Amino acid sequence: MSCSKIFSGDLPELTYEVIKYFQNDYSTLYSCILVNRLWCRLTIPLLWENPFSICTENNDFIEIYLCNLNNDFITILNEYKIFNNSLSTNTLFNYPSFLKYLNTYKFITSIDKWVDYVIRNSTFEISYLFKHFDSVSKLIFKIFIENEIKLHTLEIEISGTYYSTYFNEILELILQNQNFIHNIGNLKLYIKNYDENMDHILQITHLHQNLKKILICNNYTSLYQSLLLSKDYNCSNTLNTITFYYVDFRKIINLDKVFGQLNVLETVHIINCSSLEQIINLSKPFKLKSLILIKIQFESLQQLLLKSGDYLENFGLGFSYGLSSRQVLLGLIIKYCKNIKFLDLCEICEFRYQITYEILDLIENIKQALNHLSINILEDNHSTNDSSIILKNLGQALPSKLEYLSLELKVKESDFRAFLENSQDVFINKLLIKLQIGSDDISHYIKEYIMKGERVKYLAIMDINNNNQLSDFRDEVVEFKLYNIGVRSYNDLLISVDKFIKNID
Numbered sequence: 001m002s003c004s005k006i007f008s009g010d011l012p013e014l015t016y017e018v019i020k021y022f023q024n025d026y027s028t029l030y031s032c033i034l035v036n037r038l039w040c041r042l043t044i045p046l047l048w049e050n051p052f053s054i055c056t057e058n059n060d061f062i063e064i065y066l067c068n069l070n071n072d073f074i075t076i077l078n079e080y081k082i083f084n085n086s087l088s089t090n091t092l093f094n095y096p097s098f099l100k101y102l103n104t105y106k107f108i109t110s111i112d113k114w115v116d117y118v119i120r121n122s123t124f125e126i127s128y129l130f131k132h133f134d135s136v137s138k139l140i141f142k143i144f145i146e147n148e149i150k151l152h153t154l155e156i157e158i159s160g161t162y163y164s165t166y167f168n169e170i171l172e173l174i175l176q177n178q179n180f181i182h183n184i185g186n187l188k189l190y191i192k193n194y195d196e197n198m199d200h201i202l203q204i205t206h207l208h209q210n211l212k213k214i215l216i217c218n219n220y221t222s223l224y225q226s227l228l229l230s231k232d233y234n235c236s237n238t239l240n241t242i243t244f245y246y247v248d249f250r251k252i253i254n255l256d257k258v259f260g261q262l263n264v265l266e267t268v269h270i271i272n273c274s275s276l277e278q279i280i281n282l283s284k285p286f287k288l289k290s291l292i293l294i295k296i297q298f299e300s301l302q303q304l305l306l307k308s309g310d311y312l313e314n315f316g317l318g319f320s321y322g323l324s325s326r327q328v329l330l331g332l333i334i335k336y337c338k339n340i341k342f343l344d345l346c347e348i349c350e351f352r353y354q355i356t357y358e359i360l361d362l363i364e365n366i367k368q369a370l371n372h373l374s375i376n377i378l379e380d381n382h383s384t385n386d387s388s389i390i391l392k393n394l395g396q397a398l399p400s401k402l403e404y405l406s407l408e409l410k411v412k413e414s415d416f417r418a419f420l421e422n423s424q425d426v427f428i429n430k431l432l433i434k435l436q437i438g439s440d441d442i443s444h445y446i447k448e449y450i451m452k453g454e455r456v457k458y459l460a461i462m463d464i465n466n467n468n469q470l471s472d473f474r475d476e477v478v479e480f481k482l483y484n485i486g487v488r489s490y491n492d493l494l495i496s497v498d499k500f501i502k503n504i505d
Contacts, residue, residue: 012038012042015038015039015042016042019032019039019042019043019046020046023046026047026054027486029043029046029047030047033047044093044095044098045098048093048095048098048099049098049099049100049101050099050100050101050102051099052102052103052106052107052110053101053103053106055492059110059111059113059114059117060114062110062111062114062136062140063114064095065095065096065140065143066136066139066140068095068096068143068146068147069139069143094147096143096144096147096149097147097149099144099149099151100150100151100152100153101151101152101153101155102144102151102153102154102155103155103157103502104154104155104156104157104167104170105155105157105158105159105163105190106157107137107141107170108137108163108166108167108170109163111135111136111137111140112137112163112166114136115136135165135166135169137166137169137170138166138169138170138173141169141170141173142173144180145173145177145180148179148180148183149180149183150183150185151183151184151185152185152186153184153185153186153187153188154184154186154187154188155188155189155190155502156171156187156188156189156190156191156201156204157189157190157191157192158190158191158192158197158201159190159192159498160192164197167197168197168200171197171200171201171204172200174200174204175200175203175204175207178207181204181207181208182207182208184208184210185210186210186212186213187204187205187208187210187211187212187213188211188212188213188214188215189201189205189211189213189214189215190215190217190501190502191215191216191217192215192217192218192245202227205227209234209238210238211227211235211238211239212238212239212240212241213239213240213241213242213243214227214235214239214241214242214243215242215243215245215501216242216243216244216245216247217245217246217247218245218246218247228258228262235262236261236262236263236264237263237264238264239262239264239265240264240265240266240267241265241266241267241268241269242265242267242268242269243268243269243270243271243290243501243504244268244269244270244271244273245271245272245273245497245501246271246272246273247273247274248273248274248275249273249274249275249276249277249278249279250274250275252278255278255279255282256278256281256282256283256284259282259284259286260283260284265286266286266287267286267287267289268286268287268288268289268290269288269289269290269314269501269504270288270290270291270292270293271290271292271497271500271501272292272293272294272497273293276300276304277300279304280300280303280304280307287308287311288304288307288308288311288312289311289312289313289314289504290312290313290314290315290342290504291304291308291312291314291315291316292314292315292316292317292344292497292500293316293317294317294346298328298329301317301329302328302329302332305329305332305333305336305337306332306336309332309333309335309336309337310336310337310338310339311339312337312339312340313339313340313341313342313369314340314341314342314500314504315333315337315340315342315343315344316342316343316344316345316346316374317329317344317345317346326355327355327358330355330358330359330361330362331358333362334358334361334362334365337366338365338366338369339366339369340366340369340370341369341370341371341372342371342372342500343362343363343366343370343372343373343374344372344373344374345359345374345375345376346374346376356386356389356390357389357393359375359390360389360390360393360394360397363394363397363398364397367397367398367399368399370398370399370402371399371402371403371404372402372403372404372405372495373398373402373404373405373406374404374405374406374407374408374495375390375394375406375407375408375409376406376408376409376434377390377408377409377410387409387410387411387412387415387436388412388415390407390409391407391409391411391412391415391416391418391419392415392418392419392422393422394419394422394423395418395419395420395421395422395423395424395426396422396423398423398426399426400425400426400427401426401427401428401429402426402427402428402429403429403430404428404429404430404432404495405428405430405431405432406431406432406433406434406494406495407432407433407434408433408434408436409433409434409435409436409439410435410436410437410438410439411433411435411436411439411440411442412439412440413440413441413442413445416440416442416445417445417449420445420449420450421449423455424449424453424455426455427455427456428455428456428457429456429457429458430456430457430458430459430460430493431450431456431458431459431460432460432461432462432490432493432494433460433461433462434461434462434464434490435461435462435463435464435465436464437464437465438465439463439464439465446459446461446470450485451479451480451483451485452483454483454484454485456485457484457485457486458485458486458487458488458493459480459485459486459487459488460487460488460489460490460492460493460494461490462490469489469490470487471487471488471489471490
């Protein structure tokens with residue numbers, strides 16, 4: 001097929017397929033722009049599909065959007081030399097038209113970060129300008145509406161009340177321009193806190209009539225009642241994914257009735273919830289793809305694994321059980337959960353030798369599917385050498401390629417060297433290491449095995465002993481970059497629960 005395209009002269013399509021492979025590798029995409037005009041023309045739309053998700057120092061891409069404005073606000077900003085170069089309306093591309101994915105929280109916080117940067121770095125007192133005119137977020141959102149953009153996905157996220165005014169402005173703009181709503185392919189709701197704009201959100205959902213995904217959080221059950229039980233918001237033939245986040249199911253009513261009327265529901269994710277009996281007793285089959293829990297009654301967890309183990313792809317648990325229960329639990333996971341891609345073993349106290357080896361057996365058992373692995377062992381002066389056992393045996397249990405590996409351990413030099421030697425054939429896209437108190441200095445092994453071996457793409461190391469990170473040392477960052485390894489801060493690479501729930505399907 002590819003050969004026929006080459007001989008037929010269809011090189012742009014082939015080139016686009018190559019570039020699209022690097023869709024989430026922004027540094028590579030930026031390099032593609034510089035190759036030639038064709039590569040630039042094919043790459044720019046990919047870079048501008050979801051720009052508010054890209055972490056930059058000052059979010060100066062927002063200035064490009066402002067090029068579409070022609071009003072007093074932009075004139076004054078240019079007069080005060082806010083930008084390195086005066087903004088021009090003659091841009092090479094219609095950048096707003098490329099936007100396909102928009103998360104309201106990221107949108108507002110990105111603009112807030114840019115405004116803060118501009119004010120701090122200006123030689124003039126300009127803070128009053130941003131108070132006198134419409135908010136920058138409102139101005140840019142108007143640009144999106146005027147360009148009649150067609151979003152693949154709009155995520156309405158409410159994570160607190162700090163930005164409520166800006167959220168309200170945006171939601172009102174959306175409701176005033178219903179064509180914008182109809183041009184949204186997929187609507188997703190992440191409502192983590194009560195917000196005064198909830199009525200606006202419900203109106204948008206009603207007008208869109210194509211809600212695909214919802215996150216029910218913090219026992220905020222009024223949203224659940226309004227959307228899933230009311231005839232005014234018919235989601236029965238559209239909603240395919242529900243994520244329950246910190247929900248006490250004792251406060252959820254008519255769960256069986258709701259699940260019964262959701263005709264296309266495919267996936268359920270349960271994150272740090274409690275009292276799961278209603279979920280366990282549901283009569284309608286569903287695919288439980290994510291189960292991440294801090295603590296749960298052992299019998300309930302046992303029932304869930306028996307019922308849904310085949311579907312589980314994301315599993316996380318703190319082992320706060322007695323030794324015998326841990327052994328039974330690990331046996332069930334090994335037996336019934338063959339398709340785990342994301343495994344998070346957090347805040348594990350005193351594995352004991354037998355449990356530690358069973359953890360390694362679990363990793364070996366799922367290595368064909370495993371893509372993300374986190375291990376956090378809390379050791380004190382009286383605990384056994386669980387970190388040592390893990391490091392000596394983990395390397396040979398890993399798959400040949402991992403997207404993400406996070407280790408929070410008490411690390412000894414010899415154990416870490418054993419891990420590196422045993423994992424020489426493993427490529428890790430993102431490697432995070434948090435050295436607990438009492439750990440040895442492992443910097444020379446990092447350079448010898450990881451840097452020179454080019455076995456990692458992104459690296460973050462935090463040393464609790466010295467309260468510093470590898471990313472704090474500029475010379476080290478530059479040196480690793482010479483070997484094509486990007487050093488990042490620990491929190492930038494860390495997959496928190498918030499990051500996880502936004503990225504799961």
